[in-house]
Amino acid sequence: METLEKDLSRDDQFQARIDADVRIEPKDWMPDAYRKTLIRQISQHAHSEIVGMLPEGNWITRAPSLKRKAILLAKVQDEAGHGLYLYSAAETLGASRDQMLADLHSGKAKYSSIFNYPTLSWADMGCVGWLVDGAAILNQVPLCRTSYGPYARAMVRVCKEESFHQRQGFEIMQTLCAGAPVQKEMAQEALNRWWWPTLMMFGPKDSESPNTEQSMKWRIKRFTNDELRQKFVDMMVPQAEFLGLTVPDEKAQWNEARQAYDFGEVDWNEFWSVVKGNGLCNHDRLQARVQAHEEGAWVLEAALAHAAKRAAREAVAA
Amino acid sequence: MDHPADLQPAPAAIAHAPTVRQQLFEFVLQLADTSLVLGHRLSEWCGHGPVLEQDLAMANIALDLLGETRSLYQYAAVLEGQGRTEDDLAYLRPATAYRNPLLVEQPNGDFAHTVVRQFLFDNYHYHLLLALKDSPDAPLAGIAEKSVKEAAYHLKWSSEWLIRLGDGTAESRQRLDKALATLWRYAAELTTPTATEAALQDLGLVPDYGALAPAMQAHAAHVLAEATVPTPQFAPFAQRGGKGGQHSEHLGYLLAELQYMQRAYPGLTW
Numbered sequence: 323m324e325t326l327e328k329d330l331s332r333d334d335q336f337q338a339r340i341d342a343d344v345r346i347e348p349k350d351w352m353p354d355a356y357r358k359t360l361i362r363q364i365s366q367h368a369h370s371e372i373v374g375m376l377p378e379g380n381w382i383t384r385a386p387s388l389k390r391k392a393i394l395l396a397k398v399q400d401e402a403g404h405g406l407y408l409y410s411a412a413e414t415l416g417a418s419r420d421q422m423l424a425d426l427h428s429g430k431a432k433y434s435s436i437f438n439y440p441t442l443s444w445a446d447m448g449c450v451g452w453l454v455d456g457a458a459i460l461n462q463v464p465l466c467r468t469s470y471g472p473y474a475r476a477m478v479r480v481c482k483e484e485s486f487h488q489r490q491g492f493e494i495m496q497t498l499c500a501g502a503p504v505q506k507e508m509a510q511e512a513l514n515r516w517w518w519p520t521l522m523m524f525g526p527k528d529s530e531s532p533n534t535e536q537s538m539k540w541r542i543k544r545f546t547n548d549e550l551r552q553k554f555v556d557m558m559v560p561q562a563e564f565l566g567l568t569v570p571d572e573k574a575q576w577n578e579a580r581q582a583y584d585f586g587e588v589d590w591n592e593f594w595s596v597v598k599g600n601g602l603c604n605h606d607r608l609q610a611r612v613q614a615h616e617e618g619a620w621v622l623e624a625a626l627a628h629a630a631k632r633a634a635r636e637a638v639a640a
Numbered sequence: 641m642d643h644p645a646d647l648q649p650a651p652a653a654i655a656h657a658p659t660v661r662q663q664l665f666e667f668v669l670q671l672a673d674t675s676l677v678l679g680h681r682l683s684e685w686c687g688h689g690p691v692l693e694q695d696l697a698m699a700n701i702a703l704d705l706l707g708e709t710r711s712l713y714q715y716a717a718v719l720e721g722q723g724r725t726e727d728d729l730a731y732l733r734p735a736t737a738y739r740n741p742l743l744v745e746q747p748n749g750d751f752a753h754t755v756v757r758q759f760l761f762d763n764y765h766y767h768l769l770l771a772l773k774d775s776p777d778a779p780l781a782g783i784a785e786k787s788v789k790e791a792a793y794h795l796k797w798s799s800e801w802l803i804r805l806g807d808g809t810a811e812s813r814q815r816l817d818k819a820l821a822t823l824w825r826y827a828a829e830l831t832t833p834t835a836t837e838a839a840l841q842d843l844g845l846v847p848d849y850g851a852l853a854p855a856m857q858a859h860a861a862h863v864l865a866e867a868t869v870p871t872p873q874f875a876p877f878a879q880r881g882g883k884g885g886q887h888s889e890h891l892g893y894l895l896a897e898l899q900y901m902q903r904a905y906p907g908l909t910w
Contacts, residue, residue: 372687372692375686375687375695376687379686379687379688382683382684382686383680383683383684383897383898384897384898384900384901385901386731386901386902386905386910387727387731387902387910388676388706388709388710388713388726388727388730389710390910391683391706392703392706392707392710395683395686395699395702395703395706396699396703398686398687398699399686399696399699399700399703402687402692402695402696402699403696405692406692406693406696409692444901444910494910497909497910498910501908501909501910502905502908504905504908505905505908610687610688613688614687614688614689614690617690617750618689618690618691618694618751619690620809620811620812620815621690621691621694621751621805621812622690622691623808623809623811623812624804624805624808624809624811624812625804625808627808627809627812628803628804628807628808631807
């Protein structure tokens with residue numbers, strides 16, 4: 323009974339710190355559920371960065387110019403870097419990278435479903451940067467102010483690089499749309515495929531998002547899924563128009579009264595189906611990660627064995 | 641971060657006699673093709689590296705090589721004076737016009753093959769650039785001066801990995817030995833001058849490869865000793881031909897991928 327009261331008061335104190343916008347740091351006491359929620363969210367985010375290297379990595383060897391090749395390679399490399407900072411942020415909560423990777427490889431941990439769609443043309447490099455990174459930025463900018471310090475600080479760095487990525491994606495689209503008819507068709511075809519999946523990136527409707535309320539209370543999350551989705555549509559429809567492209571949604575119309583765009587209903591059956599593992603690339607993406615890990619195991623073992631031999635030799639010498 | 645798109649403007653060519661200019665063009669093209677092809681190979685690892693840190697390291701080296709490639713093609717285009725661009729040179733030549741040595745087009749294989757290929761190349765590349773930065777041809781010296789700092793890091797990376805794999809586990813050693821046995825045969829081509837290289841060496845524009853040999857050998861001996869690998873006893877027939885446009889079967893596939901967009905959609909801007 324005494325313990326329970328103590329815990330309750332610790333919970334209250336914790337919530338008071340959150341409400342006062344005081345950052346939570348690794349050594350601070352935190353409720354188990356807060357720790358678990360953060361580990362789940364940060365590791366999922368890290369996995370998304372790593373799996374997210376694959377669809378764009380698919381075009382590095384086929385990029386149409388040396389400049390594009392260099393930019394794309396640098397961008398995919400940035401994603402590996404984001405994965406590293408995020409795994410480190412999750413480690414401050416007591417999660418180990420080995421365990422997080424094991425959970426990814428077993429299918430227990432999730433990553434963003436958007437990466438289960440294939441990249442089929444060069445214009446997809448434009449759409450992934452412009453739309454996918456655009457949606458990611460909307461999701462991530464509020465995380466720079468999230469209550470857990472190491473996560474918030476990692477996100478400041480991630481967001482700076484993501485905004486460069488988004489600009490380069492838009493610039494690819496601009497170049498295509500200002501080019502030959504075949505390039506503009508390529509751009510429209512890619513937009514047709516990526517539009518709806520990017521709207522799904524904000525997650526299920528608020529009414530079906532069980533974690534939102536608690537996450538908002540803990541200030542891990544600062545906007546609801548539907549709020550962010552609306553923001554995204556309001557931002558992207560005019561950008562598509564500027565490019566001379568049409569979003570594949572007849573209901574996407576400006577609503578003067580709401581001062582926002584109306585838009586059609588996301589196909590939630592498709593969303594849940596891909597989340598459950600039925601997307602075109604779910605199997606291949608995960609397989610690629612598992613394969614890299616399994617085929618890389620001997621490299622890590624060699625590095626560790628060598629480090630141990632070296633340390634033993636140095637101990638003898640000293 | 642330093643984004644590779646921001647390159648220095650193409651350097652102005654200095655006055656050379658037309659024959660020398662042509663030879664220099666061929667040499668610069670050879671260096672550009674070499675870093676392009678190796679950078680391309682390394683970029684194939686992106687997203688599939690054995691551990692995240694090494695995925696990053698290989699992408700980093702690929703990016704450095706790609707940056708060097710672009711400076712070299714830009715300078716080659718200036719030397720040629722025909723209005724071709726870096727992309728024309730990279731994307732619109734047939735495989736037989738490529739001048740890279742055979743080593744760099746060899747497939748990635750396992751990580752041990754990638755490390756050995758990189759070590760053999762880096763040991764040559766670093767020492768070449770170190771000497772080339774004193775070339776009387778100022779644009780070439782400028783490119784070498786910038787790239788040598790990166791090449792020093794590459795050599796450190798591949799040397800350290802060669803040591804870890806050699807003096808790591810039984811499996812890593814076995815894989816390393818196999819990679820050495822496969823790739824050693826391509827090493828000699830790097831420092832065997834073509835007629836063009838020999839002519840430029842006579843003019844003092846390109847360093848004498850014989851003069852680079854002692855430092856290269858000393859470094860290789862040191863690394864192999866640390867790796868507990870005896871200097872390879874085998875002396876396979878030294879394969880060469882790439883620098884003269886005679887390639888292995890691998891280059892055609894690499895270029896088919898590299899050139900796909902430019903070939904499928906000719907004459908467009910991307």
